[in-house]
Amino acid sequence: MLTLRKLEPSDLPYLYQWENDAAMWSDADTHNPLSQQDLRDYIGSTTGDLYRDGQLRLVIEQQTETERMTIGCVDLFDLDVRNRKAAIGLYIAPAYRGQGLGRQTVEELEKYAFGFLQLRLLYAIIATRNEASSALYLAAGYTPSSVLSHWTIESDAILWWKTNPQEMQK
DSSP, rough: EEEEEOOGGGHHHHHHHHHOGGGGHHTTTTOOOOHHHHHHHHHOOSOOOOOOOOOOEEEEEEEOOOOOOEEEEEEEEEEEETTTTEEEEEEEOGHHHHHHHHHHHHHHIIIIIIIIIIIIIEEEEEEOOOOOHHHHHTTTOOOOOOOETTTSSSOOOOEEEEEEEHHHHH
16 A cells, blocks of 8 residues: 655655665756755755645655555645646655556545645656656656757656646536
């Protein structure tokens, strides 16, 4: 079973490892390492309220019969309150990739974002070379709509989006 939960101080070692995974920086549009103090301050200052903070980071946990594992995090960010849309950022730890957990995470996030928050649209910007993430969003029912040329110094990117199914019924 997969669950999403608010950040806790005990997540600091995971965040420190994930945020400083330089192999992922170009995909996350990040360009510098973060200190443990930077992350401690972030954990301490975030309210866990998307509307107050403008972003929301949730920790992904997988529960088996015998253990609970912290496997990654997912963000809602770039909140546009007027148009009821937000971007998705997803990080699955390397040991857990390729198991469908990213797609499950996106589906859980959609339940919260579309259901409870009543957002109208979610989107992700994925580097064209990141075939695994593109496959994830395609499998989750997202539409590739635009190629963003020269989006980063490393590659172009694709804008993937999905509309709240309840909005389509209106």
